[in-house]
Amino acid sequence: MPTPGPMPTPTPGALRTVDEHLAGCLAAVDVLAPVDVALADALDLLLAEPVRSALDLPRFDNSAMDGYAVRLADVAGAAPGTPVALPVRGDVAAGAAAVPPLAAGTAVRIMTGAPLPSGTEAVVPVEWTDARTDTVTITRAPDPGQFLRHAGEDVRDGEEVLAAGIRLAPRHLALLAAVGRATVSVHPRPRVVVISSGSELTPAGEPLPPGHIHDSNGPGLVAAARDLGSPARHAGIVADDADAVRAALADAAAHADLVVTSGGVSAGAYDTVKAVLRDLGGVTFTKVAMQPGMPQGFGTLAAPDGRAVPVFTLPGNPVSSLVSFEVFVRPVLRRLAGEATLHRPAVPAVAGASWSSPAGRRQFVRATLAPGPDGGPPVAMPVGGQGSHLVADLAAADCLVVVPDAVTAVAAGSPVTCLPLERGRR
Amino acid sequence: MPTPGPMPTPTPGALRTVDEHLAGCLAAVDVLAPVDVALADALDLLLAEPVRSALDLPRFDNSAMDGYAVRLADVAGAAPGTPVALPVRGDVAAGAAAVPPLAAGTAVRIMTGAPLPSGTEAVVPVEWTDARTDTVTITRAPDPGQFLRHAGEDVRDGEEVLAAGIRLAPRHLALLAAVGRATVSVHPRPRVVVISSGSELTPAGEPLPPGHIHDSNGPGLVAAARDLGSPARHAGIVADDADAVRAALADAAAHADLVVTSGGVSAGAYDTVKAVLRDLGGVTFTKVAMQPGMPQGFGTLAAPDGRAVPVFTLPGNPVSSLVSFEVFVRPVLRRLAGEATLHRPAVPAVAGASWSSPAGRRQFVRATLAPGPDGGPPVAMPVGGQGSHLVADLAAADCLVVVPDAVTAVAAGSPVTCLPLERGRR
Numbered sequence: 001m002p003t004p005g006p007m008p009t010p011t012p013g014a015l016r017t018v019d020e021h022l023a024g025c026l027a028a029v030d031v032l033a034p035v036d037v038a039l040a041d042a043l044d045l046l047l048a049e050p051v052r053s054a055l056d057l058p059r060f061d062n063s064a065m066d067g068y069a070v071r072l073a074d075v076a077g078a079a080p081g082t083p084v085a086l087p088v089r090g091d092v093a094a095g096a097a098a099v100p101p102l103a104a105g106t107a108v109r110i111m112t113g114a115p116l117p118s119g120t121e122a123v124v125p126v127e128w129t130d131a132r133t134d135t136v137t138i139t140r141a142p143d144p145g146q147f148l149r150h151a152g153e154d155v156r157d158g159e160e161v162l163a164a165g166i167r168l169a170p171r172h173l174a175l176l177a178a179v180g181r182a183t184v185s186v187h188p189r190p191r192v193v194v195i196s197s198g199s200e201l202t203p204a205g206e207p208l209p210p211g212h213i214h215d216s217n218g219p220g221l222v223a224a225a226r227d228l229g230s231p232a233r234h235a236g237i238v239a240d241d242a243d244a245v246r247a248a249l250a251d252a253a254a255h256a257d258l259v260v261t262s263g264g265v266s267a268g269a270y271d272t273v274k275a276v277l278r279d280l281g282g283v284t285f286t287k288v289a290m291q292p293g294m295p296q297g298f299g300t301l302a303a304p305d306g307r308a309v310p311v312f313t314l315p316g317n318p319v320s321s322l323v324s325f326e327v328f329v330r331p332v333l334r335r336l337a338g339e340a341t342l343h344r345p346a347v348p349a350v351a352g353a354s355w356s357s358p359a360g361r362r363q364f365v366r367a368t369l370a371p372g373p374d375g376g377p378p379v380a381m382p383v384g385g386q387g388s389h390l391v392a393d394l395a396a397a398d399c400l401v402v403v404p405d406a407v408t409a410v411a412a413g414s415p416v417t418c419l420p421l422e423r424g425r426r
Numbered sequence: 427m428p429t430p431g432p433m434p435t436p437t438p439g440a441l442r443t444v445d446e447h448l449a450g451c452l453a454a455v456d457v458l459a460p461v462d463v464a465l466a467d468a469l470d471l472l473l474a475e476p477v478r479s480a481l482d483l484p485r486f487d488n489s490a491m492d493g494y495a496v497r498l499a500d501v502a503g504a505a506p507g508t509p510v511a512l513p514v515r516g517d518v519a520a521g522a523a524a525v526p527p528l529a530a531g532t533a534v535r536i537m538t539g540a541p542l543p544s545g546t547e548a549v550v551p552v553e554w555t556d557a558r559t560d561t562v563t564i565t566r567a568p569d570p571g572q573f574l575r576h577a578g579e580d581v582r583d584g585e586e587v588l589a590a591g592i593r594l595a596p597r598h599l600a601l602l603a604a605v606g607r608a609t610v611s612v613h614p615r616p617r618v619v620v621i622s623s624g625s626e627l628t629p630a631g632e633p634l635p636p637g638h639i640h641d642s643n644g645p646g647l648v649a650a651a652r653d654l655g656s657p658a659r660h661a662g663i664v665a666d667d668a669d670a671v672r673a674a675l676a677d678a679a680a681h682a683d684l685v686v687t688s689g690g691v692s693a694g695a696y697d698t699v700k701a702v703l704r705d706l707g708g709v710t711f712t713k714v715a716m717q718p719g720m721p722q723g724f725g726t727l728a729a730p731d732g733r734a735v736p737v738f739t740l741p742g743n744p745v746s747s748l749v750s751f752e753v754f755v756r757p758v759l760r761r762l763a764g765e766a767t768l769h770r771p772a773v774p775a776v777a778g779a780s781w782s783s784p785a786g787r788r789q790f791v792r793a794t795l796a797p798g799p800d801g802g803p804p805v806a807m808p809v810g811g812q813g814s815h816l817v818a819d820l821a822a823a824d825c826l827v828v829v830p831d832a833v834t835a836v837a838a839g840s841p842v843t844c845l846p847l848e849r850g851r852r
Contacts, residue, residue, distance in 0.1 A: 040648065055634075097637050112743075113624075169653070171817075174817055174821070175817050175818055175820070178630075181631070198520060200519075200540070203608070204603040205608025205609070209521075214603055219465045219600060219603040220597065220603070223469045223596035270520070391483065392483065392601055392604075395587070395597045395601035
């Protein structure tokens with residue numbers, strides 16, 4: 001434990017509003033530069049290039065069925081009562097490189113997807129034949145061109161097959177592979193490194209020394225970033241030691257597109273994250289008019305490669321930490337990923353109980369949403385206590401009720417706005 | 427290329443319905459046995475155990491603020507005009523193991539989350555003081571118990587904090603960490619191995635030999651499984667060679683909870699997957715009354731550890747392959763993962779055009795959904811051609827229109843049922 005310095009003098013002053021703080025955070029970031037990734041890593045990412053095919057699809061004329069390539073004149077009138085027998089002069093499998101031409105008065109056996117012999121006018125499916133390989137007897141005449149697939153009928157060489165900006169679904173990845181693309185340019189999801197700060201923290205699964213608690217913000221914040229599709233990593237717990245905090249921040253900045261710390265940023269004498277970042281510069285510490293989550297910090301860290309890496313310093317209370325992630329970090333991560341929609345959709349509801357809200361602060365109330373009576377709007381019922389240390393009550397909630405800054409009392413039955421805490425990726 | 431055998435004699439017979447085939451597939455599988463995973467791997471999985479806390483939360487009485495622990499009598503009447511000065515006799519940081527008792531007539535400096543000195547009756551926030559460390563001057567009196575957090579007020583030792591069956595969100599993982607759990611029992615998502623079968627296939631990114639096409643089913647099916655949260659791997663392309671197919675299937679079964687092959691299962695002479703699995707036994711090949719996707723195979727492979735691993739043999743045409751995944755593989759993967767909802771939600775729409783559908787077959791028409799006029803139901807407009815080789819048209823679709831087996835004509839403006847092809851995980 002380091003020797004504590006004096007407690008910082010409290011600075012009353014005006015609080016920043018949630019909207020002011022968020023606007024400042026968003027203004028500091030832009031979509032990450034596109035990267036080429038393998039198709040296997042591109043699912044669900046936003047395409048950063050228009051993709052043109054460099055080949056026809058199908059690439060060559062081929063058979064739509066397992067059967068026999070024929071000329072129309074040779075099978076005209078084939079029917080159960082008047083079968084036509086043709087000598088089979090060759091066999092074309094899918095993938096065949098050398099394809100024999102189709103001589104008049106003969107058939108060539110052919111498989112689905114195999115290149116057509118020159119001269120083919122239709123394919124007779126094996127189901128319309130006796131399936132023999134020496135001489136085939138055909139009992140039904142195909143229409144002209146029947147069961148033929150023509151080069152380029154799906155995609156033309158040079159055609160744009162996918163527009164920039166689409167979200168890559170499995171069917172898009174199948175198309176990219178079909179046109180020969182092994183890699184594709186996408187907007188990457190920001191790499192996130194999470195640092196848990198505090199000498200009182202012990203990882204879950206290890207015995208708790210006296211006075212210690214388990215670190216819950218590390219696992220929670222990493223999961224919140226992963227829920228948005230970000231590759232996120234927990235750098236672990238860093239004690240209240242300036243050298244350790246400085247080293248952890250430097251390592252995080254080197255490997256991240258965004259760094260999130262929790263703890264060490266309020267008014268305490270041991271708030272080392274704040275002290276170190278004040279020394280380094282680049283981060284502004286702010287009191288935001290919200291409950292929970294008042295002490296906020298945002299800015300940039302200098303990475304060794306010269307990048308200015310955005311950093312959020314979130315409060316250490318677990319509820320404050322996850323609510324701050326929702327309100328500030330989530331929109332910034334989505335902007336970095338190139339997403340058009342930054343915020344969770346807001347849902348109108350009615351309050352299921354009455355409660356008070358601090359004047360001049362935006363309140364985020366943990367609540368559960370239940371269907372409303374008679375098909376009316378859903379009912380938002382606050383969950384247990386609202387202390388920012390009550391992680392079980394946070395876990396029991398499935399939405400946040402957003403109470404506007406000027407409102408000091410919410411009456412049961414009055415309209416409220418909710419942010420359902422559903423999966424974050426969409 | 428192996429020497430082709432005779433073409434199998436076609437067996438007309440009755441087709442199985444989609445519902446019959448799906449019911450057979452679902453009846454053959456059950457939810458995978460729960461596994462213990464690290465919290466970092468548990469996001470979005472279904473909890474397989476009720477979780478009880480083995481400790482109180484908070485674990486010990488602690489301070490809700492950075493400030494000074496006091497006795498009420500010592501600060502009664504403190505106000506800006508009548509400040510109270512108390513000697514500061516100690517300093518408690520969060521994580522402190524040894525906490526001095528609070529003597530009457532003194533204050534102890536204390537940080538948020540730090541254990542309370544015995545005798546503490548309230549905490550005075552630093553904002554109500556001059557923040558000094560020798561003698562502190564206090565200008566506001568706290569209420570009894572103010573800014574104290576009490577052991578067990580969030581969670582009691584032994585209390586159930588999460589019920590079995592919930593889907594683990596970030597806030598649940600934070601709670602699990604807070605109660606000390608480093609691992610948790612969950613229903614795992616099935617491991618999927620995908621095999622692309624066909625001597626005509628070349629991976630995307632490699633030059634195409636004559637007669638070859640790029641494998642699009644491998645990347646598409648792997649992505650479709652990952653879209654459901656499954657760890658999925660592409661075992662690569664296997665040529666039409668019985669030994670190679672046998673080896674690939676054996677290796678896949680050893681490492682998968684479900685194997686998916688594409689290609690090699692229709693009526694062709696080179697359909698090696700079908701030939702090998704007919705030899706091995708355990709897989710039934712079926713003609714299903716659907717368009718696209720008629721030739722289907724499902725059964726089990728014997729893994730070296732004795733498990734019977736479900737295997738789907740999907741048709742090789744890319745549209746048939748992905749539609750078959752949607753219709754048959756997706757519900758089976760969700761049942762293996764323990765999900766209650768197996769199917770995509772169906773959306774009512776109206777047909778944006780007229781088209782025909784084969785008698786006695788369920789048709790899955792690739793289409794786009796657009797908002798309906800005047801707030802009416804959305805309009806489903808078929809996309810381009812419906813040939814099962816048209817992968818660009820598949821990619822352009824965002825839903826499948828499901829035309830019932832008995833319907834042979836869909837009229838523009840008539841009601842239809844759609845399956846939107848949105849992200850699969852929920």
